[in-house]
Amino acid sequence: MGKFGFSVMETRTVNFGELDNRLLGYVLENEASFLTCISCGGCTATCSAGNLIDFNVRKINLFLRRCDIESLAREIDKCMLCGKCTLVCPRDINIRNVVMLIKKGIVKFRNE
């Protein structure tokens, strides 16, 4: 803040040019059904964890595609893997595998 009493703010804008999408690639390569997500939110609506806390499964797709790994890691940790999302998904996406792959990918790319 210094002498001014304010400072330059960070932008919230998603800048598509500067995204690191290794994790996205890893997940999509190993679970192709995830490509077909239409962000309908059915998963979020049924989610057991989401019923308990502010947790949005749909946004996992979003964070992954926007390469917001920090938010992704924070959110994915809340999943209880109960599998309801997979059962309601209209596009038959294997969401539990996506969750597991993300968990694995986070460890993998953190170490790389």
Next chain:
Amino acid sequence: MNKLLPEIFIWPFIIGLAYFSIIVLYRFVRWTLGLSKIDKIRIWKGLRSRKTLDSAIEAFREGLLHRKIFRTNPVLGYMHMSLAFGWFLLIVFGHFEAVAYKGSLSFPVYLPIFFRFFVDGIETYPFMHFFASLMDLLLLFVLSGVSLAYYKRFNKKLFGMKKATRLKSGDRIALTALWLIFPLRLLAESFSAGQLKNGGIITQPLGNLFSLFVPLELTTPVTWLAYSFALGFFFVSLPNSRYMHIPAEVFFIFLRNYSVRLKKRVNTYSLVQVFSCSRCGICLDTCQLNLANIHTQSVYVLKNIRNKNLTDEVLFNCLLCGKCQQVCPVGIELIDLRITQRIESTLQYNSSYSYLAGGEVKQADVVYFAGCMTHLTPSIKKSMLQIFAYSGVDYWFMDEHKAPCCGRPLMQAGQYDAAAVLIENNQQKILASGAKKLVVSCPICYKVFIEDYNLPDIKVQHHSEYLFELMQMGSLPKRLTSEKSIYHDPCELGRGSGIYDKPRKLLSNYTSLIPIMNEKEKSLCCGGSLSNIKIQMSERDIITNNALDEYLQYSPDSLITSCPLCKKTFARGNKIMVKDISEVVAASIVQKNKSNACADKKVLEQAL
């Protein structure tokens, strides 16, 4: 003594045997040392108990007679038995013969193995002709197994098997060597008999025949040498091939009888089991994933563990339905082995359920836990609440609004530590409720409540058991309809928890059950299993539809199950009316109890 060949020809055999013995001994020691302290104490105590004798008998029965394979598949059983037991008898009687020949217990280790090479027909010893013929017959016995094995390679259908395990190079060498040992022995003994007149009822006529057109001076030593090499190759390749299962299985039987158990982490007992797999392929055939052309069955997992190339794709592509474990002739704990591997592979994964702290608790006699899957099949939930209201039970619907998952899906994925957090939270709430009974609608939850929750003084029941008990107490109306139904055993409730009869007895009050081929222990998986992380929905559908098609052959009016996930999965097939056992019971209440309609309505509204 035969002068035509220096004794050096036995060395391939001797070296092989020595190598084999050292490696196997080394492994046994390493495995033993790798066990936990408690397990070691168990072994120490067991060694001096009856368990040792029991184990020896079992080892004889399973390792040599292959009783379990016999039961599943008699031809396959005979093949294994003739090879293993026949060879065993050859060795045993070969030793007796050597004793008889030498008149003492001291003779070189190779003598019984190459006996006819060393013994001239003009020498005599007790029971000479008896031994010669007995050994011939035993060899014939073994050879019958070998020829079945040949045949199996080329035509597996003879054995009623759809699949055969794929071979690795180590296996190939061992297999080739094994296939060659006994024919070579037959040839060698026949050649020797032709020269030395020392054969039995088979080898002597054969020898005489061969002597007419075979240059025995040359072929006899060469064949014995080849026989020795075949043995040597076999013993050398054995520890690195699937035939390691022969010693490992014996070791496994002893450890198992000494109450050594699999832990939640991979240890040397896991390895003992991995090495005990004969890759007989029985697990392959029973696996429903074959229908979807998925090749991740237990035998491959064990093989991959041995070869240290297990991938997530294989490890997590399993329904954990338990059918393979049910039929495994060696008794390997296939499910737990897979789960421990899953635990191992997900150790670094993170999870955070800090949001679970606390939660509402109500006092009641019975705690009802519907489970996540039941929330996706609200008719089950509705039926259970109707039944509770009808029977006047003081209950608390624990996960009516907000409750964590039971933890089992996490466990199935290997995430035990994560599951523990959920378990702890649920456990505290259940204990705080003061209830004496926990009723669970989902078999997946049921199993974890039984096995992994610490709920002293609380009886955990799946709703099918609970409803059976209510019926016995006369708290439920009975109303037999003309409907013919099939009862589908959910994996987790049937093979997983051994509950087969209570649901059937309960249902007999409402519907007539059609007996079907694949039921109880042999029941099919619906395909919906949460345990399979990798399978695609389209592949699940194949399994589901296959099961449905099998059921439809019996033309039932409805398919009854007692698992919300089975119900949901079968309903997806959209081929037959699928009901939960609770719905069947609840349907009779609505009919009988119109005066209670008001109360029902309230319950109904609550439920919805």
Next chain:
Amino acid sequence: MGIVLDLLKQDVRFHEGLKACMNCGVCTAICPAAEFYDYDPRMLVSIVQSNDEEAIIELLKSDTIWYCGQCMSCKTRCPRNNCPGLVINVLRKISQELGYFTESVKGRQQILIKRNIGDTILKTGYCIHPSIVKPELHPEQGPVWEWVYNNPNDVYERMGGNFDKEGAGTLRKINNEVLGELKAIFEVTGGTLLFDKIEKFSAMKAREAGLEGTDGNIDKYIEKVNAEDKI
């Protein structure tokens, strides 16, 4: 319908600003505030459109409504001819009417603005007067402004101004008669009332937080509001 919805619908700007939103997001895409604050005008309009009184009250108590910079870029682009910026104006007005503004960090700042801009209007006839742009409060204005601030008569005279003097021209003194008219307009049209409400609710909040001086002054409160401290 609750009071908030009533108030919303009474305001002509609400009807101007919100016809029907289809959640397309063109407003957020170019919203300067959405770029730097955790703020999404589309979501805000969506909440207002929901007619959910409770949710709207939450909004009125939140920082959210105070992030907009009133550039009105949203109006240019909206394919449904809505103007989230105008809807914000109405929400802010209601938040102040009902005292909800003191519930949020950004909302509480209204007392600063009222005392700065609001009071300056009635005192000088201008929104901004050199006297309130004190260099110590405005370091960003830089040394040239400090020079101007210290030499207003000379600088403005050289610029052809009429600083603090009767008659026409730059920064002329607005005479009392005109200021009287301005005050009369504020009285009649609710301007004074709004000033009073901002003062009243801020004082209440200061009292509630134990930040009221013995003579009823709320300087301590204002200090904390200025620093965006917790209250």
Next chain:
Amino acid sequence: MKAEGKRNIWREYQKEIACDHFYYQRSCIRQNFFPASEKTFLKILRDELGKDIYDDPLHTTCTGIGYHTDVVPFDTIQAVVARHFALMTEAGYKNMAISCVTSFGIYSEITETWKEFPEELEKVRKSLKKAIGKEFEVPANIAHASDIIYKFKGEIAEKQQFELINKQTGKPLKIVEHIGCHYSKMFPSKGVGGAEFPHVLSGMIEEWGGEVVDYPERRHCCGFGFRQYMVQSNRGYSLSNSKKKFESMEPYMPDAIVANCPGCNMFLDKWQYTLAEMQGKTYGQNGKGIPVLTYEELAGLVLGYNPWDLGLQMHQIDCEPLLDKMKVPYNPEDKYLGANKKYIGRPEVAACLA
């Protein structure tokens, strides 16, 4: 970039601007920070173009900043604006010339509201009558001061002394235009050239020999944000938005920025200083800032007015590099003198920009 496309759009948005007889409405911010620009505007209109424009001592602020910081209600600002209309009516004028873009936006919004909701107009008539006993007529024409300069840009060009050409290279000066948000974003039809490709400033620049640089964040707000600047702790918002613009225009290496909005002129000037202080970053050439001019200052330079009479010394970013390029003569000694060439001391030199 195809110029023809823009020209097509400009043809679509030809707003009506009165020719003569204006009632002038001053700007709070401009009076404070760019007082000479308003003086220059009146001078150009009266002396160069021979127009009649009335500078009424009785008008006040429109209270627009108060309105957009939400301390002045809509009813109040409508009545204040109505009072100005009443003053205009009393003075016998029908055409408004508005110095401030915020005011211009306010006047537009209010008159549009009255069109759509006539009952609001009646309400305002009543309350003004009640408060001060005045009656008013809605102006026939409301123009922003930049509209008027735009309209007469050709006449100004005829009297042009200096072209917007870099005399050192012979190439047109590269100038970035910045249009105040409230000029046409609310009502595109009320701005020359509309909201997306406004022509009001680019028209002047091109007419007077310069080259307009179209850069990606051209339309982005300077970040004033009213309450976002008025409260110290919020100013990061304001600063960050301007920074975004500077970063976007930097690769084009503009020689100057021209704006038509008081706030924008001030912020684009001052934030360059602040950013240089905070982050050591400057966006102009040779480590200096980019000079920021009002359109009157630009017109004044073109007409050969003394830069210090135009008030360029009140800018934090020095305009001398631009004057040098244009070969506009100036006396550095005179820059910071007070009235009657009195020495009043000099501002401290901003080291970060030197």
Next chain:
Amino acid sequence: MGKSIVTIGGGIAGIEASGILAELGYAVSVIEKEPDFGGKLKNWDHLFPNMRKAEEIEDYLSRKGKTPGITLFPNTTIASFENIKSGFVLKSNHGVSYSAHAVIVATGFEVFSAERKEEYGYKIYDNVITSADLEKRLKSGTPLTTLAGKTPQRIAFIHCVGSRDAKVGNTYCSKVCCVTGVKQAIEVNKLLPATQIFNFYMDLRMHGLEHEEIYKTAQEKHNIQFIRGRLSEVSENIDHSLLIKAEDTLSGRPLKMNVDLVVLLVGMEPGVGTTAIGKACNIEFNQYGYLKIPDVHLAGNLTSRKGIFVAGSCSCPMSVKDTIEHARSAAFEVHRYLIEN
């Protein structure tokens, strides 16, 4: 029968309806302002949902146009329109009179003029094109590059350009742009597999039975990324790439992206021809400027004047498939009318 019909417009609808009526024995004059027939079809490359070549339909229509009984009048417009007792007399720009017992208006649509969506910079920025432009490029087979000849690394398809937009006066959905956008995205992906493709949409209105499948295939097989957010603006970077801005509405954050090519999926509008003919015939328009049909369910081919019928997209946005069906039903309505009168 000897009754005569004038069809105004020689596009898909006009030819199809006229062909059927000619087969039924009527004398049909088809008036077309362009030198050749087939309407916009000649600008399209492949048609959804089955990716058939548009030329196949063109061939079909040109055969249809040769049905005995049809007379084609290219380069002709209607100058006047008169009511007579037995029907109508139309006079052409060449001074030729046509008498008709019934008239079919099949004047089609116009592609939305994307330059009206100023913030997208069509005809201003070098690399902003429309879906119609892209279709022509695909058809011509020339390599798909930026104006400077570079292979685009990133392409954005922008949905709802000129549709669902009060700012340009078209509040309706043009129905075909969603599926066109996805179809073209797939085609571009096949041509330029290394290029990242994004579709910016609000809703994907994949109305036809197979259209949803096209969408899924685009995601699954062609890795096309769909971003839910309407494009707010396009601006040009110094390297002539484009900076586009939308809200990533699913995350509630603004989103910006540099792309090399922007394809605007332009909607449909009633054409000037439709407006002129409608006025000349004195028939009513609906609120969107299309020809008004009296009953959306039961009278889809009628107009406000007896004897004047409508076929194809001059009544509302239609796909090729819908247009052919609409033309066929128009022929039936005309036939029924002529029998009854």
